[in-house]
Amino acid sequence: MAEKCILFMARTTRFHEFARTLTQSLGVEVSLATPDSPNAAHDFDLLMLDGDGIRNDRIDQIAKWLEDRGGIPMLVIVDDETLPSLRLPAHSRSDFICSSANPVELEARARRLMGDDDSFNLDDILHIDNLVINLATYQVYLDDEPVDLTLMEYSLLSFLATHPNRAYSREVLLHRVWGFEYCGGTRTVDVHIRRIRSKVGPQIAAHITTVRGVGYLFKD
Structure with missing residues (x-):
């Protein structure tokens, strides 16, 4: 070759x-x-x-x-x-x-x-109602149209969507999504959740549940 x-x-x-x-x-x-x-x-x-x-x-x-x-x-x-x-x-x-x-x-x-491995497969595609998350390419589509998410918005959405039906505190989300070295406050999570909800539409936003006194949960 x-x-x-x-x-x-x-x-x-x-x-x-x-x-x-x-x-x-x-x-x-x-x-x-x-x-x-x-x-x-x-x-x-x-x-x-x-x-x-x-x-x-x-x-x-x-x-x-x-x-x-x-x-x-x-x-x-x-x-x-x-x-x-x-x-x-x-x-x-x-x-x-x-x-x-x-x-x-x-x-x-x-x-x-460059196509030199076989890492991409159907398990990399997550379907949630009218939303598609491509875990291999970091892309999100709503009704076949691309959703303009920042990488941190994508990372937070994909983390919650791939760990459904479990509540995560804001502190845990900061560690799991932003990383242990992140120095920002927990309000960062709330801001990103609000932006995600506004971008994915009401049907998908309904899956992202606020758990009072804890944090957030993604319902499948």
């Missing part, structure tokens, strides 16, 4: 060595480009994008450019502190990885996006 190529697109060199670990682990070629001059790139099988300083609308533009090139997948490297504001384009083959991840996780995510 011909050697595959990964295009690493970044404004700085901070993750060049991180990206180049795939040369050894996957046996691929890693080429470099910048977000402002992508058209100089030759054929490639995966775009890795350092999301530092890249706005969501620019990520959308890059995703459309990849779609025009035959639907090339995209892996976005995002800093932990900017993760809550990241939005991956709907209907694109995209994934994200935190900048604190190790090369083993990078290899696994790149391999899956």
Whole structure:
């Protein structure tokens, strides 16, 4: 099989060595480009994008450019502190990885996006009434239309939906969804629940139950 190529697109060199670990682990070629001059790139099988300083609308533009090139997948490297504001384009083959991840996780995510494993299956698709949650691609659809969730909204919704009929306190949700290092208050959970309910419509919002004195529960 011909050697595959990964295009690493970044404004700085901070993750060049991180990206180049795939040369050894996957046996691929890693080429470099910048977000402002992508058209100089030759054929490639995966775009890795350092999301530092890249706005969501620019990520959308890059995703459309990849779609025009035959639907090339995209892996976005995002800093932990900017993760809550990241939005991956709907209907694109995209994934994200935190900048604190190790090369083993990078290899696994790149391999899956390039179709070199069998990790995607029907168990990755969760149907709840008229809502579909794709656990493999981090995408949510309501009546076949994409729902514009931030990654933290998605993470909270998918956690509750995959752990139904059990009440979770706000503190536990902060630890399980945001991570043990998160320093924000429990009001963050309430804000995200309110935003999720407003985006998924009343039918799905009715599944997300407030448990007085405890937190939240997702009814299946």
